[in-house]
Amino acid sequence: MTEFALLLQAGSTGDPTAIGVFRFFAAFVLIVTIYSSFLGFTYWISKDE
Amino acid sequence: MPIGNLDVPVIGKNVVIAVLVQSHILFAAFIIGAVLIAATSEYLGMVTKQNNYERFARNLARFVVLLFASGAALAITFVLALVTLFPVFFSILQNVFFWVFLVEAFMFLGQIIIVYAWYNVWDKLAYRKSLHVVFGFIAGFFGLMAMTMIDSVASFMLTPAEVTSQSDLVALSFLNQTMVPLNMHRFIGNFSYAGFLIAGWAGWRYLRTTQEDDREYYDWMGHFGLLWGFGFLIMQPVIGYGYLKGIRESSPDSFNTIMLGDKSWVFNLLVLWIAVLSIASTAYFVHKLRFAVKPMETLRKLAVGALGFTALFTVLNVIPADADLIPQIGLVFGQGEGTQIPLGSMYPWKYIGLIGLMLVGFFVVALYLRASATGFHWGRASRWSQVALMSCAFFVILTMVTMGYTRETARRVDNNPGYLIHWCVTLDQQIVGEKCPTKPLSEAASR
Numbered sequence: 001m002t003e004f005a006l007l008l009q010a011g012s013t014g015d016p017t018a019i020g021v022f023r024f025f026a027a028f029v030l031i032v033t034i035y036s037s038f039l040g041f042t043y044w045i046s047k048d049e
Numbered sequence: 050m051p052i053g054n055l056d057v058p059v060i061g062k063n064v065v066i067a068v069l070v071q072s073h074i075l076f077a078a079f080i081i082g083a084v085l086i087a088a089t090s091e092y093l094g095m096v097t098k099q100n101n102y103e104r105f106a107r108n109l110a111r112f113v114v115l116l117f118a119s120g121a122a123l124a125i126t127f128v129l130a131l132v133t134l135f136p137v138f139f140s141i142l143q144n145v146f147f148w149v150f151l152v153e154a155f156m157f158l159g160q161i162i163i164v165y166a167w168y169n170v171w172d173k174l175a176y177r178k179s180l181h182v183v184f185g186f187i188a189g190f191f192g193l194m195a196m197t198m199i200d201s202v203a204s205f206m207l208t209p210a211e212v213t214s215q216s217d218l219v220a221l222s223f224l225n226q227t228m229v230p231l232n233m234h235r236f237i238g239n240f241s242y243a244g245f246l247i248a249g250w251a252g253w254r255y256l257r258t259t260q261e262d263d264r265e266y267y268d269w270m271g272h273f274g275l276l277w278g279f280g281f282l283i284m285q286p287v288i289g290y291g292y293l294k295g296i297r298e299s300s301p302d303s304f305n306t307i308m309l310g311d312k313s314w315v316f317n318l319l320v321l322w323i324a325v326l327s328i329a330s331t332a333y334f335v336h337k338l339r340f341a342v343k344p345m346e347t348l349r350k351l352a353v354g355a356l357g358f359t360a361l362f363t364v365l366n367v368i369p370a371d372a373d374l375i376p377q378i379g380l381v382f383g384q385g386e387g388t389q390i391p392l393g394s395m396y397p398w399k400y401i402g403l404i405g406l407m408l409v410g411f412f413v414v415a416l417y418l419r420a421s422a423t424g425f426h427w428g429r430a431s432r433w434s435q436v437a438l439m440s441c442a443f444f445v446i447l448t449m450v451t452m453g454y455t456r457e458t459a460r461r462v463d464n465n466p467g468y469l470i471h472w473c474v475t476l477d478q479q480i481v482g483e484k485c486p487t488k489p490l491s492e493a494a495s496r
Contacts, residue, residue: 019061023063026059027067030072031075038116038119039116042119
């Protein structure tokens with residue numbers, strides 16, 4: 001896990017632990033979720049016009 | 050409590066900013082691109098009297114009006130998060146970019162007003178179509194100006210301007226070394242991104258619809274969207290090259306990080322997405338030429354050849370330079386950096402790949418436009434061609450997210466320390482003076 005964390009925070013003097021990996025994927029999932037849900041909502045309110 | 054020392058539980062404050070900005074830009078880029086595409090389509094409808102253009106422009110304009118709230122809400126939430134989590138950094142930005150932010154706010158306001166007016170007077174100005182089209186283009190112009198303002202801030206963060214006196218601070222920071230290339234890159238990118246999304250949406254609707262006239266319309270819409278998407282994508286290698294050249298000259302360590310160093314895998318990912326986009330688009334064009342009203346067998350054979358070359362050139366771009374693929378997770382073969390992979394070096398292979406991709410792209414788009422002039426039989430496209438369109442929409446989103454991550458992570462360099470403004474302000478909001486080229490800023494560190 002630590003090696004994988006280094007992939008995302010290469011050479012980091014911070015804390016290249018599992019939290020780094022978690023945060024990377026949490027960010028990605030959040031972006032995709034916000035994006036697709038807002039798009040979906042916009043489609044939903046416009047489809048019956 | 051020290052100012053700006055707030056953190057966010059679990060995900061951390063950097064992720065909060067990243068999530069809000071990346072989500073916002075996925076909407077904002079689409080809105081700017083879509084407004085200009087819709088206005089152009091409305092104009093084409095006015096000139097050609099073809100109903101598809103008008104129907105498409107109006108539907109897209111309505112979608113943009115409805116989508117605007119989401120994009121704007123994310124922008125405001127982002128600014129709120131930035132003020133709360135990075136107040137010192139935001140204050141520094143305000144000191145340098147007060148006028149830029151002020152202009153940006155008014156451009157944003159202008160864009161909202163004109164976009165809503167444009168959609169709302171669609172019927173009222175039905176007999177003054179030229180004037181109505183101008184509304185659309187003005188809305189697009191305001192969007193582009195807002196983007197230009199924020200681009201100066203974003204580019205300054207990576208390549209702060211070389212400023213020696215306070216009187217030059219505002220102008221030189223605005224026109225910093227990578228501001229123009231970044232702005233060009235995003236200007237072209239807006240069209241490409243919106244075009245691919247439109248094509249993907251059309252593909253999805255084409256497969257779902259049961260009515261013949263809708264089927265024809267969505268087939269046409271996929272073609273129209275992809276022309277924007279791929280047509281503008283193939284301009285990007287040369288503009289992207291200019292942008293990266295600017296980064297290399299002004300912030301060489303950032304350039305090395307993302308192109309040669311620990312984070313170069315993000316660029317490999319990027320060219321992989323572009324390979325998918327290019328091959329899927331060219332394959333779609335080849336397929337579509339089958340349905341040209343005036344049969345064009347020779348053109349189609351040339352397009353098949355172009356597809357082969359597209360595949361060749363995109364694969365050339367993807368080949369890594371050495372066997373030290375992703376050392377951090379042990380993805381190393383042979384002697385790592387000592388093992389050079391054939392055809393993997395930047396010079397000449399990747400230059401050949403990028404230039405070749407552009408030339409073949411222009412060639413196939415020219416062929417396709419030539420066939421479009423006499424028209425296609427709409428509504429006959431195959432299922433897989435629509436899947437190609439939908440995969441373009443998916444991969445263009447990945448491209449946007451990857452590029453955003455690449456630019457922002459470039460400032461981290463080796464994280465010792467990572468920077469908010471390269472060489473000037475660290476991730477923990479400390480102004481550091483030594484290498485900062487913006488002297489009025491660095492002098493504040495010594496006071």
